[in-house]
Amino acid sequence: MEYDSVEKINSCRICKSSALIDFLSFGNLPIPNSFIKKDELDKKENLYPLTVCFCNSCKLVQLRYIVNPQIMFDNYLYIPSSSQTRLRHFKDLAIKTKQLINLTKPALIVDIGSNDGSLLNCFKNLGFDVVGVDPAENLVRIAELNGIETFLGYFNTTIARKIVKKNKKASVITSTNVVAHVANLHEFLSGIELLLDDNGIFICQFPYLLDLLEKRQFDTIYHEHLSYFSIKPLQFLAEQSKLQIFNIERNDLDGGSIRVYWKKKSNKTLEIKSKKIALFLEKEKKAGIYDLQRYRQFSQSVKKLRDSIRNILRDIKKAKKKIAGYGAAAKGNILLNYCKIGRETISYVVDSTSYKQGLFLPGLHIPIFEEARLYEDKPDYVIILAWNFAEEILEKNKKFKKIGGKFILPIPDVVII
Ligand code: JHZ
Secondary structure, three states: OOOOOEEEOOOOOOOOOOOEEEEEEEEEEOOOOOOEOHHHOOOOOOOEEEEEEEEOOOOOEEEOEEEOHHHHHOOOOOOHHHOHHHHHHHHHHHHHHHHHOOOOOOOEEEEEOOOOOHHHHHHHHOOOEEEEEEOOHHHHHHHHHOOOOEEEOOOOHHHHHHHHHHOOOEEEEEEEOOHHHOOOHHHHHHHHHHHEEEEEEEEEEEEOHHHHHHOOOHHHOOOOOOEEOOHHHHHHHHHOOOEEEEEEEEEOHHHOEEEEEEEEOOOOOOOOOHHHHHHHHHHHHHOOOOOHHHHHHHHHHHHHHHHHHHHHHHHHHHOOOOEEEEOOOHHHHHHHHHHOOOOOOEEEEEOOOOOOOOOEOOOOOOEEEOOOHHHHHOOOEEEEOOHHHHHHHHHHOHHHHHOOOEEEEOOOOOEEO
8 A cells, every 4th residue: 555645644734733533434545536547547556545533622624644735636637617507606606706895807816726717717707807826737728728827836825925926916816616625724824815905805615514414425525625614613714814704605516515705804894794604603513513423423324325325226236227427526436436336337437528538437447438428328327426416417418317217316315316
């Protein structure tokens, strides 16, 4: 086993307490976006430990082992523009942000973890100056081809200074599905403080811990996601910085996410939605997510779900039916690897992302094809691995159901549609 590139943490990423308690371990799994080329199928794959723990002090849920980010992000195959739902969400976010702080052109918008520039493109279409930051070379090239100026690297105080020097301070900084990937949150926030205009706002969004627990979304837990946020530890983090959370919103993206709005403490022009924030904290407390016991229960119910996914698929195979997968999502790779469901059960996976087609899923070596394959091959069942986009996938594949195909949703309970 190669563990050279893994660091075990012994203190909490936010509060530095050593009161970290492991509650769920997936064993050693491949990193979920490490898709494999055909000529690499015989090579030994590296596996990395995946264990989640709970900080009994500030209540942050986090990974016990951290994989070197370069292994995970230098060449990254996930792109947000592969889903219409996500693109619509980005467009909404840009329009709403413009209204929220009465943004006037040519304010600068910076997106951290800007990927192929999909979100910045929405701001650009509204007439704003935009700059991205992303560590994946392949994605920075795509973004630049799309006309989005992008800094290559992991956002920190050095990059923040570079942007201010070359461009200007940002009126808005956005970061969707990125903060959970950040190891040094204090350094990250210091970078935001440097880059943000005094009246500017920082908006970040990520899957919400409460949804993860309540909907048994165990496959959102993977090596890339170092933190699983609730509001309480975020508030603690904010207290230690020059920034302040002034609003929080819940939305349905990725199975349930929270959008957190930050401003400088010195900026008194924006109202702090204190009552709303207090309600979030109350709800979290009621749901028991500040208690270790809730995580022990979660761990048990994940094992039950794993068994029921395995059993249902095994019964379908026993009946000599063919099963394919929909969406070569990172989460799907965790689900299949953790449940040990391989090519003997899932013949192939279809995915709309051209970069993923022709490759194979990490660990299991299931091949990835175009979506059209479903209509040529007509499998009996299709398990929706990208369950966060189930609605979009079902809508665009009504024809598949008409020709007798059935869909399987694995989460929160296995359901056949
Ligand atoms: P999708 C991402 O995880 C990435 P992943 C990231 N790690 C993160 O934080 C989480 O989200 C929250 C395909 N698809 O977006 C495209 C179709 O084929 O859920 C994608 O490969 N046809 C930053 O990787 C996959 O499904 C379709 O019609 O789990 C969805 O992956 C649609 C809608 C999607 O990301």
